[in-house]
Amino acid sequence: MQQAAVAFGQAAFLARPLRRPPHRLGWAEAGGVAAGRGRASLPRPRLSASLSIGAGGYGDEHAPLFPRQQAWDPYKILGVDHDASEEEIRSARNFLLKQYAGHEETEEAIEGAYEKIIMKSYSHRKKSKINLKSKIQKQVEESPSWFKAMLGFFEVPSAEIISRRLALFAFIAGWSIVTSAETGPTFQLALSLVSCIYFLNEKMKNLSRASMTGFGVFVGGWIVGSLLVPVIPTFAIPPTWSIELLSSLVAYVFLFLGCTFLK
Numbered sequence: 001m002q003q004a005a006v007a008f009g010q011a012a013f014l015a016r017p018l019r020r021p022p023h024r025l026g027w028a029e030a031g032g033v034a035a036g037r038g039r040a041s042l043p044r045p046r047l048s049a050s051l052s053i054g055a056g057g058y059g060d061e062h063a064p065l066f067p068r069q070q071a072w073d074p075y076k077i078l079g080v081d082h083d084a085s086e087e088e089i090r091s092a093r094n095f096l097l098k099q100y101a102g103h104e105e106t107e108e109a110i111e112g113a114y115e116k117i118i119m120k121s122y123s124h125r126k127k128s129k130i131n132l133k134s135k136i137q138k139q140v141e142e143s144p145s146w147f148k149a150m151l152g153f154f155e156v157p158s159a160e161i162i163s164r165r166l167a168l169f170a171f172i173a174g175w176s177i178v179t180s181a182e183t184g185p186t187f188q189l190a191l192s193l194v195s196c197i198y199f200l201n202e203k204m205k206n207l208s209r210a211s212m213t214g215f216g217v218f219v220g221g222w223i224v225g226s227l228l229v230p231v232i233p234t235f236a237i238p239p240t241w242s243i244e245l246l247s248s249l250v251a252y253v254f255l256f257l258g259c260t261f262l263k
Contacts, residue, residue, distance in 0.1 A: 074113035221254025
């Protein structure tokens, strides 16, 4: 009887269903199960996206996009040296504007820094010109009386007048070079002398004085050219150029200076 009871107990133990230990669902599985049961899924962690380009990243989403936006030095804002050229400064500005496009405060900081540097450079150049002009005036005032009297015969016209007369005499000089082998520069010399007298008469309002001054300038230029030509090395002169042509070129220079800068 006892053996039969033991055998029955073993059979009952083997016949009962096995129980698996409870399985812990992972984060993804728990979310899927919850969603399947009609409940909200578990919240996922959020990553901060407030990293600025080249700034190394900020934890606070309210941090400025441009790391040097609050700097007081405009050169530091643009990332250039104080001795940088205007081209380098302009390139740095364009690069930063392109890199931080769409961020209004950053764009305003970059533009403001660029304008400050350009205005400072302009003021410095203007101040340098004023100082140079003051130095020249001071040297003229301290110069001897004969030098002051000589300066009284000269004037500096506008750049437009200088450029026009320079173009005229340069054309006459080129014309002389082209036709010197055939006819010589006689006609061109006469044309340049007449032009010089005409320009001088516009200032002096006296044809006789203008004619005498122009002829004197022409003679002086021709003499200087005749003395200067033998000194010029032979290899520096084209073989087709004659002494008359070289002297004429020097005379053109004197006539240009005379009709432009003499009062």
